[in-house]
Amino acid sequence: MTRPPELPQHARTVATKQPKLTSVMALKLVLTAVFWGGSFIAGKIIAASLPLMAAAFGRFFVASILLVGVAYHSEGGLPRLNRKQILTTAALGLSGIFLYNLFFFGALARIPAGRTALFIALNPVVTALAARLVLGDHLNARQWLGIGVAMLGSVIVIVKGDFAGAWHDLSQAFGIGEMLICLAVLSWVAYTLISRTALSLSPIAATTYASLWGLLFMAIGAADDILSLDWIGLDWQVWVSLFYIGALGTVAAFIWYYQGIKAVGPARTAVFTNLVPISAVLLSAVLLDEPILISMLIGGALSLIGVSLTNRR
Template identity: 55%
Template sequence: MTTASAKCPAVSALPSAPKAQATPTKAAAPMAVYAKLVACTFLWGGTFIAGRIASAALPVTVAATVRFAIAAILLLLVAWRLEGGLPRLSRAQLLATALLGLSGIFLYNLCFFGAMTHIPAGRAALFIALNPIVTALAAAVVLRERLTALRWGGIGLAFIGAAIVITRGDPLGALHDISQSLGVGELLMLGAISCWAAYTLIGKAALKGLSPIAATTYAALWGLFFLTLSSARQLGGIEWTAVGWQVWAALFYLGAFGTVFGFIWWYEGVKAIGASRAAVFNNLVPVFGVSLAALVLGEPVLASMVAGGVLVAAGVTLTNMVSPPAPPAK
């Protein structure tokens, strides 16, 4: 849910699908599956441009509330159309979905929209590429998931790339004055990544009995509830007739395309080719984010962004590589 994600671009990882859905099929996946995965990452890359436009015209909490009001309505329609509605939750699931909404929707979007008011969209898109790395580290600490030497190497490579991006190509120089490289916007993006890692781990640990659509819809509803509470005073003070069509288009894009359509296409890809192979497509999100920011917003593309982005993408690819199973003993 991108978040932006809320995966919302930004959002990049939603609660894990049931094992039966995540198992790759033996037959080759049709090209349409790969096309949808690419289109999904393109939509998530576009959330940074839309977020930049919306955050420049509306308060952070208001922009996030409108985004998820749109997303929640569409997700309810999708849940009704594909699954006949939402299942009744147990107390444990009710608490888990509330935590999902708090971490992956409410807090993530506050950090995401807040960062968009301080740093360029392309720079933010490169930060979000660290999502799988931070999630893998958090899973190793919290869920005791084992990290192989190859995955540790990928994590290290990704963090070197991130350091190049954050410091604009001068990691050593940044040690003398870290405030020149790590400002409010960068800290907010790191906060957004941490919130998304928490969202992913909660989904893995507590929502095994819910489908991805049901879990995401409940999380969106909880997130919308928290966002509405936080923005109640500001919502009444907005002069809505003065909000331009570009802002409305950006909010609709974030709610519909960046959240709902991206989510559906992503899980179609996971179902067809497996979660590990689909995860590699996440590397395209910062590529599209930087490219669209340059084309639409006229943001410069620095050499450090390209070099660091390549290293981050390589690190994420290594981290997501799965070793082949050992042959059975004779």
């Protein structure tokens, strides 16, 4: 058997910078967006019965128990961390779990969900820019186009095709709610970029330690609510929602998102978050009998095209 010719140095460099997104990894990232979309529905049920910080604590309490179990079942336990890994996982828990939930729920308490979603739609673009500036990641013109198309599709779904009304809404005063949701976006971008520096840990180990750190920060911040709540007396729907958002919206989704960052980098992974509002709308239509508009179908198709452009070799 003859040895295949080596690629030129430039081609080898490009191949190194642009790793292949496998169909399995793509499916995991799509399901991650679906699980996060379903978390909006579960979150509404939980938020109606629990204070915001206590709700976030309940989510990651369930997630942390499951993650520790997964770590011991699949990897024989959690590795002992060195000083750098302790600081890195603490930063992951602080940014992507504690601060993100604090800012996100704080914004939802002050501004409409649609206005919040418009800011969240900027997440992939901000992540791509930050990855370029901080990590030196390279994206070609087609991939930047894909990010833009995916974001456009996401915005079409969020505003239901009414750009004039959305622009009028966004042109109003920039208040505390808007500031909080911008901080939420920056917190998630920080989590995504910090994840790159924690790649010496497995996705399960990194996600578990980050969740445990986030749980600790939430326990400190919401101690009074946690101790005063009648957890046993909660409705079964709240417990089902907590299990869903903890097991699928956190354990599976965070591990797969982290695997995506490890496989193809933060910018190409973050573009899949454009599918979150689309999945939330579709699940609301199926579970809550909400109408499906033509703008949702158009926006969903554009987002899928954008994701494909960004990750196509």
